[in-house]
Every structure is written in structure tokens, then in C-alpha cells.
Amino acid sequence: MSLYARFQDKLEAILGDLVREGVLPDGLPMQAVAVEPPRDASHGDLATNAAMVLAKPARTNPRALAGEIAPRLEALDGVTAAEVAGPGFINLKLDPRVWDEELEAMLAEGDHYGRVDAGEDARTINIEYVSANPTGPMHMGHSRGAVVGDALASLLEWAGRKVVREYYVNDAGAQVDTLARSAHLRYREALGEDIGAIPEGLYPGDYLKPVGAALKDAYGARYAQAPEAEWLPVFKPFVVEKMMDMIRKDLALLGIHHDLFSSEAELQASGKVEEALATLRAKGLVYEGVLEPPKGETPADWEPVELTLFRSTQFGDDQDRPMKKSDGSWTYFGADAAYHYQKAQGADHLVNIWGADHAGTVKRVQSAVTALTDGEKGLDVKLVQMVRLFRDGEPVKMSKRSGNFVTLAEMVEEVGKDVVRFMMLTRKADAPLDFDFAKVTEASKENPVFYVQYAHARISSLKRKAAAAGLDAGAADLTLLDEVERALVRQAAQFPRVVRLAADAYEPHRIAFYLYDLAAAFHASWNRGNDDPGKRFLIEEQPDLSRARLELARGIGQVLRNGLAIMGVEAAEEMR
RNA sequence: GCGCCCGUAGCUCAGUUGGAUAGAGCACGAGACUUCUAAUCUUGAGGCCGGUGGUUCGAAUCCACCCGGGCGCACCA
Incomplete structure (x- = not known):
């Protein structure tokens, strides 16, 4: 405790x-x-x-x-x-000894310092993040939600929750049909056909070429001239699986691994959506009705149509929301309501990480969760703002249409996993973030990744030097620490508290800011040795004092390591 | 027109769920080196916390209304 x-x-x-x-x-x-x-x-x-x-x-x-x-x-x-x-x-x-004991606890608990062990009482939190459509490789825009979600998951685990990391595979919509059609074209290409330019509306990316080749290996020429109705149901799951393989590989580059991948198509096929609809209907929360035209600019093709509607307005939404389209198929929301119902049955609380452009859909899904669980389960949605890419201060232009976007893999390859992960957590999630390829790899104080890593590397260097000089043997007398040093202990001792508060607020960025401040305090303490050699951490003629200061440094190092572990960032042993 | 998010130093941003004198980095002024004990540190200056009311012992934080910016607004995902 x-x-x-x-x-x-x-x-x-x-x-x-x-x-x-x-x-x-x-x-x-x-x-x-x-x-x-x-x-x-x-x-x-x-x-x-x-x-x-x-x-x-x-x-x-x-x-x-x-x-x-x-x-x-x-x-x-x-x-x-x-x-x-x-x-x-x-x-x-x-009494100063209270802080001395806390420093000893830091070292004794080691990699667990700051962790809460809730044991059997642990609440289960389902956290769904990334959930990018399986239509292509992960691009840089996906990386922030991925990192924020993953770090939040770790943070919640540290704070004593049981966590399920989930990815929702949107494999039931029109986009996946388009994907399968695009793959069919590549399939014919793999069979030797000249397919010419990729038609407007299909996915042009080269990443579908190997998928076409794999389809050829699996099915030969069987579907080359067959009608779409024959190959589409076969190609869709095949191609989605290939896309998910690719996405999983991309995520692994960031050290991200989900526990559970849930398929929208399977959800629909299993009857879960009917079940959710029936449950809502039984509560009198579903009716057939016609919505008002949208305020402001009325779409040209708008016409009054009767739809199956969920009374989300009873839960604070602005408008009731359709669960079924006019052709009888499920809307995205209809399936999503059922999906959250499913998640709620396996967890005490739900958290979603969404792009800020989905802000408008938060209320309806929260309404559905409240309605379907009789208010027993809650859903928190963490909205993540966009990342603006720069290179030496100049914005990096990206265009989705031309396929000219920076992929996640390219980003990680250029600056490294740790830099991407740390930088994505240097802003509140709901504030836009600037990411400059030049600055984030700079070795200077302006670069928080470097600054925190450098503090840890200095501590590692101290440990190596102490071992070489034989200064690390024997018990340390912590009463030798002075006030400045004890202030450093106090700051490090806040770590468990910061973890708890950050977890309660679902704000992993607080860990990054805390580590930056702790690193700054350590650098300041270290620098005292420049002005006054008597303040150096290691002084050969004073083994007792050195041991006490080494304990202090090890405590700070441990906290830095634990904080970085929550963020999913490696602690550097040296900066070379 | 409506909903959500945001507005804090010249710039980029924190602000411990309503607490004590509002903080940090950059940039600007002054100082300490010749590199894992200077990739850093010390120090100075810089504020109507967008505005106006309200809630109370106490508000950057909560509420209302304005002003300004971003995102989204039938069966798309």
C-alpha cells in the first residue's frame, strides 16, 4: 500500500x-x-x-x-x-524515516512499485481500441488511438483492474465489399490478365497484389469469370483475414496485442443483433417511425422513410436512431448496439477509444448500453484528436485518395517504437498533437522522450560505475541524504498516487508529464555535482554517502522504469 | 440551427476531479562546460486563466448566457 x-x-x-x-x-x-x-x-x-x-x-x-x-x-x-x-x-x-522507508519500498517492490493488487475484487474493464476498418494497412492517423488505448489498458491494469483489450473488426459493411472487389481485380491480374488502371471507387493500393496472388494459389482460375454473387462471399472473409494479418503485424511494431478480435459479420450471423433488438423492443424502446429531416442543410436525396428506431432520446440523445435500414439490413449503429451489449456481458465497464470525428455517435451508443443493461453497466468514450505531421516545421501533406499517406510501419521504422509511443502520450488525448519527425529524434531537452530516457541512462551509468568502484556493497544509511535529495524521494513517492489518479481519469498522458517532471528534478540534482563535487552521487572517498545516494538514484530509476512500462516504452541503459 | 470538444505567459501545453501565492518547455535577458556529472543546470522577466453573471468558506476547475476555434449532424462506416 x-x-x-x-x-x-x-x-x-x-x-x-x-x-x-x-x-x-x-x-x-x-x-x-x-x-x-x-x-x-x-x-x-x-x-x-x-x-x-x-x-x-x-x-x-x-x-x-x-x-x-x-x-x-x-x-x-x-x-x-x-x-x-x-x-x-x-x-x-x-519523520524523515517515513520517506526513507518509502525509498526502501520503491526498491523492494521494484517493478511492482505503484501497482495496486485488487485480487478477486478487480473490476473487469473492456477497452476497445484501434478497430480500424480492415481495408488496408494501418496509417499514421491510427497510431495515436492505438497507443492511447494500449497505454490506458496498461494503466488500468496497474491500478488494479482486470482488462480485456478488444478490437472490433468492421467486416460487414459496404467497404468490405469494395475491398473484395478490389482484390478480385488483383486476383485476375495475378492470373495474367491486364487489368489496366484501377477503376474509381476501388482500393488502388499495391498491398492487395499479394492478396490477389494468394487468391490465385487458393482457387486457381475458378472465379476469374464467375459472377460476383459466386465469389464475393468466398473472397470477403479471405481478404479480411489477410488485412487483419497485416494490421496485427503493424500493431505488433508498436508492441500492441489485443486479447480479442470480434467480427461484426459473425455478430450479425450469430443472431446477436436480433437479440439486442428484441431486448430493446421488450422494454418498449423500439418503434417504427419516420425521422425529421436533418436541420440546416437538407440532403438533396432526403425523403421520409419508415425505419426501425431506438428511443435514444430517452437517454439524452438528440434524436432517435435507426437500427435497421429501409432495405431491412442492420445499420452500423444497430450492430454496434448489439456489439456493446455483448461486451457488457463480459465486463463490468466499457471503454472505447474513438477518433474525435465520431463524437456525434457517443450518446446513442451510451444510450444503448444503458438501455440494454438496465443502467448497470457504463460506457466511457475517450475521444482522440488528430495528429498533425511535420518535418522540420513543414506540414507533411497527405491525401487518402491518392493513397499517399504515411503508414504506421513507415513511421515506426523512421523514429522507432518508443518515440512514437511516448510522443503520442505527450498531450491530453482530446487535444490535437503535432508530431515533427525531426524534433522527436533530437537529442535535447525539447524532446521529452530523450529527456526522460537520458535521466534513466544517467542512473544506469551510475549503477555501472558504482559496481566498478565497489561502492554498491553493503546496506545504505539513508539518514545521510540531505533535504534536496529527500525532496526527490517525495516526488518519486507520488508515483503510486499519480497512477491511481491517471487511471481514474482515464488519462495516460499524466504518466508522461509526471515522468518528465521527475526526470527534470533528477537532472537538477545531478547537476549540483558540477558546482559542488561534494554533491556528486558517487564519491570514492565517501562510500557510505555514495551508497545512500546510489539508493536514491536507484529508486528514481525504478519509478522511471515503471512509468515507462505503463507507457510501453523501453527504459534506455545508455544513450549512445 | 443543433450536439460534442476546446479557449491558461509572445508560442506549444500542464494544472493532482472545488483548495493555499496559477505551473513547465520554447523564445527573450543573465550566469555555470568542453561531454554519460553541461545532450544538462541555475536565475530573471513575462497572466483580466476568452467575456459576463451565478453557485460557496474558496472557482482556471461546477452552472447559465455570450464571443472565438475544431469536429459532427437521416438508412455511410
């Missing part, structure tokens, strides 16, 4: 005592009570807002209540002072 969590428990025990003694009324809202690092280090080691949050429901004033709580906090083991400050904060000063 982390230091902050331990003191949170102790504080709650004290508040419980106060309730029993009648000082506080029963049934107070405790969720808002927090143990935090104080804004200013001079205020102490820990701060709590308990008195301010509880004063109103307890019908007293914050400072008076703080006066009740503070002496009891001061009596706790490891606390040397508890002062009431400002509007009612209680600031705690801790």
Missing part, C-alpha cells in the same frame, strides 16, 4: 472515531476527503482537506473541525507535527 493510501486509511480511522464519539454526525460524504502533497513544500510533507470538505455537512466550520482532527493526526506514528493552516488545511510533517 502506498504512503498516501496508508495515511488516507489512518485519517479515515480517525474520522470514524470522531463519528463514534459524537463529534461528527454519521453518514458524512467521505469521497472528497483526500491526503495530498501540499502545494508548497514548506507547508510540510502531507496535507488533507478533510476539515474543509466535512465542515458543512457536519454543520461546523472548517478551522474548528481541523482543530479536532489535527491532534489525533499528530499522535500518529511517523508524524512529527500537524498544523491547521489557511482556510482549514491540516499540514503534516513527517
